[in-house]
Amino acid sequence: MDNLNDLKAIWLNVKTDSLPNSEQMVAIIKAYKNKTLQRLVLLIVAAFFMIALMLFTGYVYDFKFLSSKIGEGLIVFSGAILIATNLNSLNRFYKLNVCSNKEYIEFLKQTRLRQLFYFRYTQVAGLVFSFIGLILYLYELVYKNQIVMITCYLLLVLYFTVIFFYFRPKSFKKGSAKLNLELDKLQCIEQQF
């Protein structure tokens, strides 16, 4: 008995009636929205918009204090970090699927490690730069009125505290747990090659 041919006969016996036909598949493709890609593009567009707005304000409103210019520079820098990192991710995203399984696993592993690095360091750096930038940037606008200054800085500190100590740890915990799980799985597959 030829066991492989027996297995082949069984293998090919699987019913495929539930698959969409080619017309339906084209309709599915045309309606398909890649959420991850959309989110990345939106983030890049928002960061570009923020940088343009900052530069435009700096051009129209003639700042006198050096702190405002440094603040503006730091905010623009944090936006640039966001754009550079996400453009890089977008570039990697388009390179997917073109290699062998072995290369692909290595590629995925590197991508997940980069995502972990982004969570751990890049995101923190972006937040710190924009926080310090905003503190410096707003000083010229609020220093004349003490009540406005205190209120403004209190709100700013409160906003960043909530982001930094509530939302970020929460999303980090969720994101890093998922990434670590994926990394374990990828390492396990890598060993099979």
Place this chain on the structure above:
Amino acid sequence: MSDLNFKEIYETYSSQIYRVCLGYVNDQEQAKDLMQETFISVWKNLSSFRHQSKISTWIFRIATNNCLRHLEKAKRIITTELPYQIEEKEEVKQDDKVLFLYRCISELEETDRLIISLVLEDLPQAEIATIIGLSVGNIRVKVHRIKEKLTSKFKKNGQFE
């Protein structure tokens, strides 16, 4: 990109890709999702396909890479409202031997699942080696071991008698 060209490719490979995905996940719905993801990638990249490899190699690479990336069980294909209603087809009842084979395959290690699925799809070992990224000799050894594992499971279960 021509719809006609894509449709031809889809008609030729959809069942094969579905079986490979089913061998990997052993779940009809997830296999259908993976098959659809594969053809979304094929659609997007068909115009840039340079014929440096056979089209079958290229499509099976996309499919097997998608399988390897598949970790979570959640439904992955998210679509906006479709231009017309595609009827929801009920899960098909499969033959017992078919169910047993796909279950046995899904219990193998990830790379072994892919290798045996491609063997059962009658792909030459050289092509499988290109898709997986191992040497032909390595694939030959692996195929031999997987075949032994599967046939012994089938014999234990009395399926070849």
